[in-house]
Amino acid sequence: MLTPNPRLVFAKRPDVGILPVPGEHLVFDPSPSIDLDAVPLNGGFLTKTLMLAPEPFLRERMRDPSIPSYSTHAVLGAPVVGSVLVVVIRSEKEGVNIGDRMYGLSHWEAYTVQPYVEGRVDFKAGNYTEDLTIDLDTMGLGPVPDPKGAYPWSRYLGILGAPGLTAFCGLEAYGDAKKGETIYVSSGASGVGSVVIQLAKARGLRVIASAGSDAKIEYMRTLGADVAFNYRSTDVAGALKKHGPLDIYWDNVGGASVEAAIEHARPKARFIMCGSISEYNTEPHTWYGVKNMSTIWKKRIQIHGLFVGDHIPTLGPRFFAEVPALIAQGKMVGQESFTEGLETAAEVLVRLLQEGGGDDLGKPIVVVARE
Ligand SMILES: NC(=O)c1ccc[n+]([C@@H]2O[C@H](COP(=O)([O-])OP(=O)(O)OC[C@H]3O[C@@H](n4cnc5c(N)ncnc54)[C@H](OP(=O)(O)O)[C@@H]3O)[C@@H](O)[C@H]2O)c1
Missing domain, CATH: 3.90.180.10 (Medium-chain alcohol dehydrogenases, catalytic domain)
Known part of the structure; x- marks a missing residue:
């Protein structure tokens, strides 16, 4: 049949x-x-x-x-x-x-x-x-x-699939997170970003996060974000100037946000370049040209290109040992x-x-x- x-x-x-x-x-x-x-x-x-x-x-x-x-x-x-x-x-x-x-x-x-x-x-x-x-x-x-x-x-x-794995692997491999430091997460309400916020809070970081709607701002606060703003109505550079400087930038969007994060990074900040969704559907000649590249070496910023698959053989077992239990206990959502x-x-x-x-x-x- x-x-x-x-x-x-x-x-x-x-x-x-x-x-x-x-x-x-x-x-x-x-x-x-x-x-x-x-x-x-x-x-x-x-x-x-x-x-x-x-x-x-x-x-x-x-x-x-x-x-x-x-x-x-x-x-x-x-x-x-x-x-x-x-x-x-x-x-x-x-x-x-x-x-x-x-x-x-x-x-x-x-x-x-x-x-x-x-x-x-x-x-x-x-x-x-x-x-x-x-x-x-x-x-x-x-x-x-x-x-x-x-x-x-x-x-x-x-949270237990590619988005959660990406957040875990990126932070573990490149974050070098130390209690009390500040991280900025763009696209903080996304599958990846929402897990980055929670893992960052669990590691004692202060979290700044942005997303594109007011409902998502509230959502990111419930996940633990200390500062949450709407990048469509708030200037990113202005927000980072007010709430930074940054020790870690988790980049999901690319473009002008990267320039703003460089400007407001602390010396030796770590940048985890996870995605550039603002450029996936736009023509290359319209992509934002980051103007403060020389600040990267002046501040000794460490920029890491992340691909989750590279880290699953080494960090995947730890992810599956730790994160499902935290979810079951209600410590992560x-x-x-x-x-x-x-x-x-x-x-x-x-x-x-x-x-x-x-x-x-x-x-x-x-x-x-x-x-
Ligand atoms: N490197 C890796 O291994 C890896 C693995 C998985 C995912 N990623 C990347 O991680 C990011 C998040 O992925 P996901 O699966 O978590 O996404 P998702 O849950 O599907 O969320 C995507 C969100 O991106 C935001 N967005 C869309 N267009 C945008 C634009 N032009 N400017 C700024 N924000 C925009 C939207 O939220 P708001 O506009 O409301 O914020 C949208 O809801 C993406 O860049 C993706 O490519 C990378």
Whole structure:
């Protein structure tokens, strides 16, 4: 018997500098179907997608193949490959059982025969080319433990997924955080930023955080931010002048914020360059040119480019030993905002690629199926 297997297809590359358009670049295709009982597994396993997380890195993957970047480009005509939480519904693979839940990168479709790769998240050096480009199509899935009611499964796409890992790895690898120091976190209400705020508070830092709506300012305060401001109505440099100087800058946005942070950094400050979302959908000639580069050496600022995957082999085990327990004890909180249906995924993605990122608080999650 055939069951519908809708998918979100990467149908057309958006030009440099524009937001992808749902229905044009990302097309929901309800027409495919699958025989769940008879589809050959070839020694693999069949998964049902429960939830997925639209994330900024997907825009980078839509670029023209001639443009180099840190990840391989997405394949035209194929389903989007992004973060998912799935449940195993059939298996021929040893060690993978019906009912197992897995998190990682997979096709954005209702059902998938796995592994389209090795079936596990593997950030070992083999995934990288010599120029440090990582092949995200070959990352695959890894099992996640049953939280047994201590927290919802959706946490695996937020604080316990890539956003939380990124925050933990970046701060541990490059923060050199010392009690009483001051950190500024841009995009502080984002999946990554919301965890940076909490980890920074746990390490005794004073936290300045910014986001693009007043509701997010309140949200960042509940996470522990000592100073929270709306970068769309408050001048970033002015806010940092008033509340700085900074010992650590966590950069999620790029552009003029970097210049402001350099200006108001203390000598020997650490900068953790995690993302530059203000430039993902704009043309290079419009990118903000940071004018105070010489201040970097004058203040001996240490600038670190972060890619989470580099640190998962070394810091991942500590993250999974520490953070789930802190969540279960209520010492750290995760929050997700939910949208129903795979057909909404493209719109949710496009929304978070824009200033303000929509009104939702917490990591945006698309619920594909309830069990
Ligand atoms: N280096 C790594 O390994 C790594 C891993 C994961 C994520 N990242 C980066 O971390 C950052 C946050 O990712 P996430 O998954 O946590 O994001 P997210 O939860 O999806 O939130 C994205 C937020 O970015 C803000 N934003 C969008 N356009 C903006 C613009 N033009 N200027 C300023 N802010 C803008 C919006 O919030 P507001 O405007 O309301 O603040 C939006 O809600 C991104 O830059 C992402 O690329 C890096």
